[in-house]
Amino acid sequence: MPHLVSDTALIFGRYARQTLRSTPALVFGMVQPLLFLVFFGPLLTDVPLGGQGSSWQTIVPGILVQLGLFSASFAGIGLILERRTGVIERMRVTPVSRLALLMGRVLKDVVQLLTQSVVLVCVAVALGLRAPVLGVAIGFLFVGVLTVSLASLSYALAMRVATPQGFAPVINSLTMPAMLLSGILLPMSLGPRWLDVTSHFVPFRYLVDGVRAAFAGEYGDGKIASAAVVATALAAVSVTLGARLFRQAGA
Numbered sequence: 001m002p003h004l005v006s007d008t009a010l011i012f013g014r015y016a017r018q019t020l021r022s023t024p025a026l027v028f029g030m031v032q033p034l035l036f037l038v039f040f041g042p043l044l045t046d047v048p049l050g051g052q053g054s055s056w057q058t059i060v061p062g063i064l065v066q067l068g069l070f071s072a073s074f075a076g077i078g079l080i081l082e083r084r085t086g087v088i089e090r091m092r093v094t095p096v097s098r099l100a101l102l103m104g105r106v107l108k109d110v111v112q113l114l115t116q117s118v119v120l121v122c123v124a125v126a127l128g129l130r131a132p133v134l135g136v137a138i139g140f141l142f143v144g145v146l147t148v149s150l151a152s153l154s155y156a157l158a159m160r161v162a163t164p165q166g167f168a169p170v171i172n173s174l175t176m177p178a179m180l181l182s183g184i185l186l187p188m189s190l191g192p193r194w195l196d197v198t199s200h201f202v203p204f205r206y207l208v209d210g211v212r213a214a215f216a217g218e219y220g221d222g223k224i225a226s227a228a229v230v231a232t233a234l235a236a237v238s239v240t241l242g243a244r245l246f247r248q249a250g251a
Contacts, residue, residue: 007097011104012111019112030116033067037124040185056129061139061211062184063124064117065204068143069179071116072150073171075109076158080167083159102155102246103239109151110144117143131215138214138224142207145231152235152242159246182208206230 041059082088091101117140121129154171161167181188181195182204188196199205210227218224 004097004100004103007100008104008107010096011100012107013104015105015108016111019108029071029112030067030119032070033063033116033120034123036063036066036185037120037127041124041127054128054130056124056127057131057215058187058212060121060124060129060131061215062186062208064120064139064143065146065182065208065211066179066184067116067120068113068146069150069175069182069184069204071113072109072147073154073175074168075105075151076154076156076161076167077164079105079155079158080161080164098247099243102152102243105155106148106151106239110147113147114140114144132217134219135214135217138219139211142211142214142227142231145235146204146207149231149234149238152238156242156245178202178204181205184208187212203230203234 037060041056041063044055044059079088121136157170158167161170179185181199181202183189183199184204188199188205191199206223206226207230209223210231213219213221213223213227
């Protein structure tokens with residue numbers, strides 16, 4: 001275990017430094033969520049959304065989950081490029097744990113996403129968001145766990161796909177329906193009954209509802225408990241599957 005922790009920290013440090021040297025990547029990763037926040041959010045401030053709390057307490061959690069969904073899902077793109085340039089092969093000859101090669105990258109993605117989430121919430125507060133600090137912290141925790149899940153699967157897929165051109169269509173075909181059915185933009189309760197029922201088969205729906213309940217300060221709400229169960233189960237399955245595929249691919 002100490003060997004795994006130290007190896008994970010080593011890999012995390014490598015990719016964290018690499019990310020810090022690529023400021024444009026950090027900035028452009030936030031462009032779409034900020035556009036939704038600044039241009040879409042004000043349109044709904046006076047619209048009854050049927051959710052808990054104010055309109056901002058409905059909109060901002062959805063945007064945070066959207067950021068985690070897309071950022072983590074596309075994390076594997078960089079790994080494909082590393083495979084093509086021989087970086088992975090050079091890492092294979094080192095004594096670093098194969099699991100650490102995955103988890104170090106995932107940890108970097110979590111820290112990067114949480115940093116971006118803090119910036120988004122600060123902008124949202126300036127626009128009118130009012131939410132309890134504990135609720136925001138719970139929301140960040142859920143988004144962090146979501147990042148662990150999706151980044152693990154993204155890296156596993158990247159070890160099986162040869163080119164970014166083969167990777168992107170798979171991710172797009174999965175993330176777009178997930179976004180539409182999870183209620184990221186608007187609560188699914190606003191839609192027809194059949195659509196609301198269908199959305200309950202999408203795990204991200206529970207995370208969105210849980211983050212919204214947390215931002216509204218409804219800590220005793222069953223939605224937070226449901227989100228915790230789903231997030232934990234999703235992370236456990238994803239990390240296990242991701243680690244297995246990562247090892248099998250010879251990372």
